[in-house]
Amino acid sequence: MYNRKYIFGYICLIIVLMMxxxxxxxxxxxxxxxxxxxxxxKIPDRDFFxxxxxxxxxxxxxxxxxxxxxxxxDTFFCDFHLYGSGGNHIWTSRQTQADLQHxxxxxxxxxxxxxxxxxxxxxxxxxxxxxxxIIADFNDxxxxxxxxxxxxxxxxxxxxxxxxxxxxxxVFLMILFVLTLVxxxxxxxYIGKFVLYWIAHGLFIIGTFSMWQFNWGYxxxxxxxxxxxxxxxxxxxxxxxxxxxxxxxxxxYIHAFNExxxxxxxxxEDPETAFSMAGKKAGGCV
Numbered sequence: 001m002y003n004r005k006y007i008f009g010y011i012c013l014i015i016v017l018m019m020x021x022x023x024x025x026x027x028x029x030x031x032x033x034x035x036x037x038x039x040x041x042k043i044p045d046r047d048f049f050x051x052x053x054x055x056x057x058x059x060x061x062x063x064x065x066x067x068x069x070x071x072x073x074d075t076f077f078c079d080f081h082l083y084g085s086g087g088n089h090i091w092t093s094r095q096t097q098a099d100l101q102h103x104x105x106x107x108x109x110x111x112x113x114x115x116x117x118x119x120x121x122x123x124x125x126x127x128x129x130x131x132x133x134i135i136a137d138f139n140d141x142x143x144x145x146x147x148x149x150x151x152x153x154x155x156x157x158x159x160x161x162x163x164x165x166x167x168x169x170x171v172f173l174m175i176l177f178v179l180t181l182v183x184x185x186x187x188x189x190y191i192g193k194f195v196l197y198w199i200a201h202g203l204f205i206i207g208t209f210s211m212w213q214f215n216w217g218y219x220x221x222x223x224x225x226x227x228x229x230x231x232x233x234x235x236x237x238x239x240x241x242x243x244x245x246x247x248x249x250x251x252x253y254i255h256a257f258n259e260x261x262x263x264x265x266x267x268x269e270d271p272e273t274a275f276s277m278a279g280k281k282a283g284g285c286v
Contacts, residue, residue, distance in 0.1 A: 039127050039143025040064050041078075047148065050155030053115055057108045058101075061127050063141065065134050069104045072097045076129035080108040085119030118220050121149040154217035166214055170207065177203045194247065201236065201243070208233040 042060040049055055061078065062069045070076055074097055082091040091110045101107050115121070124146035132141045150157070180200040187193055212229035219226060 038064055038133070038141035039070075039129060041125055041127060041143050041145035043125070043145050043147050048150045048152065048155055048157045049115055051115060051118055051151055051153060052112045053151075053155055054109065054112050055115075057110075057123075059106045059108070059125060060104050061106065061129075061143065063129070063132055063134075065141075070097070070129060070132070071103060072100050074129055074132055076127060076132065078106055078125060078127040080123060080125050082110055082114060082121065082123045084121060085117070090114050115151050118151050118153065118223070120220060121151060123147060123149065150220050152218055152220045156218070158218040166210075170210065173203060173207050173210075177207065198247075201240070205233065205236045205240075208236055 040062045042062070044057055044059070046055075057080065059078065060069055061076070077094055077096045080093045080095075081089065084090045091114045093108050095106050095108065099106065124144065127143045129141045131139045133139050177200060180196050180203060183196045184193060184200065187196060208229050212226055212233050215226035215229060216223060
């Protein structure tokens, strides 16, 4: 007979471990720093990108003195510099008034290799315009802008709403899992145990897959937890195939044993003797 005190202790330990892993994933607010001087540079309103994503950064540049956007009639250039998570310079490009798209857009398109790794990136943009000033004796204007970027699996920020929904979902899943484990030790009928085992195994597969994808998708740095949940998911999936075979063999054995047991009882044998004889015929496995 199982000691229920130890059983519930193990279950509580599982809950604590899973809850602690869930809480390690928290929302991260992007840091943005922007500065302008005479020329105002409108930066894209996006901070999160997916690994390997190709994104078109479109900028508008305008004269702060009169609020008018720079067009192809102005003489100017803008330099775009992209830096990696380690502060290394990974991509740069220059565009002039001849490169304007849709009348006002300066478009810079780093290739997918520049976002090949998750982490914190940032870019800065510097512009100069000759003879743009409307103020006498002050012809040249300049402007500078910078912004932080984050690269992860989903290309999305982990908001508090998404984190809360996921945490509540996992808590609900764990409650079902724990109730199923308790049922495995409380239910005596073999069919009930069989059903509860497969429910528990299915919940474990769902839970490990969810944790793997959540950690892999939102993490911008360390993905060790995602690796752990990935291994557990594949182990649980792989275990399904031998367990199907074992379950079929076990069902066949139980039915054969019950059928022989019932025949012995019908012939007049008392239940204890019939149980012993049926067990011997089945190989002594009951």
